Amino acid sequence: MIIGTNLPNIPWEERPVGCTDPIWRYSANPIVGRHDIPSANSIFNSAVIAKDGEFVGVFRSDNKAMEQQLFLGRSKDAIHWEIEHEVLRLYCEKTGECVGLANGYDPRVCFIEDRYYVTWCSPFEGSYGPTIGVAYSYDFKTFYRLPDAYLPYNRNGVLFPRKVNGKYMMFSRPSDNGHTPFGEMFLSESPDMIHWGCHHHVMSPGGWAWTKVGAGPIPIETDEGWLLIFHGVGTTCNGMIYSIGGALLDKDEPWKIIARCKPFLLHPETTYECVGDVPNVCFPCATLTDAATGRIAIYYGAADTVVALAFAQVDELTDYIRRNAIQ
């Protein structure tokens, strides 16, 4: 059971007849194409959230000079998106001056208390990164930049939607400045969204994700604990494969794993997941959930080129994770 708000208008499609998988793809994928804004070479690994009965998002687009940049988007149905053509600007909360463009990649969006936070991989200039950039907005128009959460190098900074034990919580994956051939997932605490510490180890690579693991969407609170959807990576003779995994984490000590699913939940197999700038990548960055029905819509980047959508039912998914947990 999801602990959260009712969002009856999130995208939904029933599980296809005959499908027994815990997650199933939207039949009209991809939902965002690689050239959906004029500057784009690709649009992928993007995060969406509900706002005022409609939906907003932060989209990663790599332009035709292969610069990684973030753009705001809006949608009435969370499937058809109007993405701005200008890169998101970041402002100083004290002076109100623009402090630069949101350069970077793999954004996540989280609403906590009274505002929307964006976390992303902030690259080489400014952050000496990549490390985790943080900004917030009350209206999803003007975003104020906070100090980077961690020292370089770090990726996959993913916030919890509420404080746990009175602290903000964020997953991250310390890394190097390339295509990290290693990766452990950690959880850090903060009293103020600025100072991050009390680092807890959460998860190591293993099984099908033997190379690295990183948090995906904002974790979903359920009556059984936190439902974590993550990306896991295996390395083959032809390069890395990014698949989607699932785990249940303790409600009060979310660095403790209750159950980690042994099989992957979704693995690159469609053309749009296997053909693109980086073949064989499913990279989840967001979910929309409806507490009343237990529906989950999962947004993931496919082949580092387009945005795709998949669905799950919360009780079926947590049950699947438990039944197939690594012993």
Ligand code: BMA
């Ligand atoms: C990671 C990040 C992701 C990307 C993935 C696969 O290191 O750059 O944005 O989806 O590699 O290329």
